[in-house]
Amino acid sequence: MTQVLPVLTGLDTTGDRMGLMPTSDPTIARVDLVDLPTRYPRTVGRNARLSSHGSGGTSRVAILRTDTARTGWGLVEQAPAGDWDGLVVGRAVSELIDPESGIREDALGFLDVPLHDLLGQVLDQPVHAVLGSRGETTVEVYDGAIYFDDLDPDDDPRGGAVLLDQCRADAALGYRAFKLKIGRGHRWLDRAAGDRRDIEITRAVRDAFPTAKILVDANDGYDLDGIRRYLEAVADVGLYWVEEPFTDDADDLAELRAQLDAISPATLIAEGETDPDVASLLPIAGRGHLDVLLMDVMSFGLSPWRRILPTLVQLGVSASPHAWGRPLKTIYAAHLAAGLGNVAIVEGVPGVTDGVDTSAHVFADGRMTLSERPGFGLPVPRT
Template identity: 60%
Template sequence: MTLDSHFISRVERSTIRSRYPRTIGRNARLGSHGDGGVDDVVILHTDTGKSGWGLAAGPVPDDVVGRSVGELIDPATGVREAGLRGLDFALHDLAGHLLDLPVHALLGGKGTRTIPIYDGAVYFADLDADGVDAVLADCAADDAAGYRAFKLKIGRGNRWMERAEGDARDIEVTRAVRAAYPEHRILVDANDGYDCDGFIEYLKAVADCDLYWVEEPFLDDAADLARLKKHLQGSPTLIAEGESDPDLEPLLEIAADGDIDVLLMDVVSFGLTSWREVMPRVSCQASPHAWGVPLKTLYAAQMAAGLGNVPTVEGVPGTTDGVDTSAYEWKDGNLTVPDRPGFGLTLT
C-alpha cells in the first residue's frame, strides 16, 4: 500500500507545554526566556486509521482533508507545496508511520544515529544572582544531567552592561567555565551582540580556551566574516552563522568562500523540507538552531542522522508534557535516535 492509498480524514490542532529545568535568563538581545512555553502541534489522521503529528512549522492549511498523503509529501524530498510547510513535521511523521520507516531513514540515513549534543541553556544567570558563580551553577546542573558541551551566551555589553564591563564579564565567564570543565567542548554565542573589532578583542582574551565554535558574533557581513576567518586562521574554532532572519543565498556564498563553517537555520521555522532542499548545496557543515523547545533537539537529531554533515546538535534541556520521548537514548553527552517509525514520539 503506497502513500497514495491513504487519505487525510481529519486535521486536529493541539498544544504542548515545554518545561525547562530552571528559569532561563537574558542573552545579548532579549530579556528572560522563562521556564518553558506552549507551542502549537498538528495531528493528521487518515481514513486507514493511521496518524502522524508534529510541531506546526507555520500556518496550518485547512484544505488537506480528502487529499492523499502521497499528494502532500514525497518521501524522497519532503512536502510538495509551499503552502504545506506548516505540516512539514506532521507529514514526515505520518509518512514514516505509513512506510514503517524512521524519519532519519526517509532522509537518506547519511549520518550516524548517535549525535553529540551541546547544552544551549547557559544564559546570563550572573546578571540576576551570584555573579559568575551563577553561570557555573547552571553548568554544574547541566553537567549532572549528562551534557559534555556548553554553549555560553556572551554579548553582555550590547544591552545589559556598559560595553567594556560587559566584554570583561564575557571573558571572565568563558575563562571560568573552561577552568571548571577542562575536558568539555565550549561554544559561544553572541546573538550579534558585538562588532567585528570588539569580537576579535574578545577572542584574543580567550585564545587559550579552545573554543569549538563562535556563533553569530555580529550582524552578517561578508567582509567582517572574512576578517574574522582570517583572524582564526590556524585555529580549529569554527564560525557558525545563519540563525537570525537568514538571507540564504548570501550566506551560501559566504560559506562557499570558506568564511562560514556551520550553517544554523532553525530546524522548525526554516523547516525539514527546506533543509532537504538546501543541504546538497551546502559547502560547509550544518547544525540547525533548536533553542526554545526540547522537541526541536529531537527533530534536529533525526535530521543529523538522516542528512549527515551535522557535527553536533543544540540541546534544549527540559521535558514536554504529554509526550513520550523515551525511545531517544541520552548518555554522556550523546543522543541516539530510535529506529521506530516516524519521529518515534508518542502523544500520551
C-alpha cells in the first residue's frame, strides 16, 4: 500500500525549494545483493605501503526495490548477512532517508549510496539536485591510477618509462590531470634511491605533460624532513597538491605549510583518507595548515559529507572525497561535488563495472558532465 507522506519531501501544496510536486512514499519490498566484476585497463601496482592493487576485482551493490516499482541501487560496504526484514524491508523510504540530511540511522550507513539513488528516483531528481545544486554539474576529474608500476616485475623492473606510457594511455581516455604515487623509499627501495626515483618520475611527467595538473600522494610514506627535500627538488613543477605526506601531526603539517608558502604557495596539502580522525583534522585545517579533506565517499559516506561540508566552507577548506578502487565511486563523488559545492576536483578510477551503463555521464577533456537523470543517472545493472 502506498501512502502520501509530507515527511518524505518536506512539501506542501505549493512545492518546495526544488520545485517538486508532492509524491508517494513507497515501501522497500526487496533487497538484492549482487557482485559485479570491475576491470581496470591494466593491472595497478604498488604504493608506498601496499603491494599490487590488481586489475579491478568485484563491486558489491545493493538493489532496493519498492512496492511501487521504484528501484534504487549502488555500491555497499560491509552489508550485514541475514534477514533484511525490519532493518530495511517493510519500511517506508521516508523512515530511512531525509532529503535534507541523508540517512536517518547510523545502522543504515552501508546503504547510504543506494538510498540516495532511490530517493532521487522517488523525487524524480538527480542526486546532485537533491543535495542542493551548489556546485557545477561539469566536474574536473584527475587520474588516480599512476602507481609504482616502474618497479614491476621484480626480476626485470620496467622503469619510469612505463609510467609515462600509462599517463599517455589515460590521456587518450580523457584525463588531463595525474596523481602520482610517491614514497618508493618507504618500503620498496633504499630510502635515498626511492626518493631520487620519486623526483625523477615527477619531473618526467611534468616534462611530458607541461600543461597538466600534477598531484602527488605519499600514502604516509615520508617523514617531514624527507618530504621537504622532495618538495624542494620539484618546487618548479608546480604541484597541485601533496597528499598524505606523513602520519598526521599538527606541528609537522604547520611546518610543511610554511615551507610550501615559501617555495610553491599554490600547492595544496590534502589529508584525511587513511583512518581519518576528522575531529583532530578540523582544527589543523582551521589554522590554515590543511587545504583539502579527502574522506572516502563510501567508507565515510555521503550523509556525513553532507553534514560536514558547511563546516569546511566556514573554515575555508575544500573537499575532494577519496574515490579510488571502483569506478562508480567517481560518479558518486562528482554528484557530491555538484550538489554540495566546495569541491574543486575529484578522483578518477579508469575502468568499467560490468553490467553498468555509465554513458549518460560524459567524460571528456578532463571533466565529467553529469546526467540530469534521476538518482545517480545509472540504470539498474544487468545481472
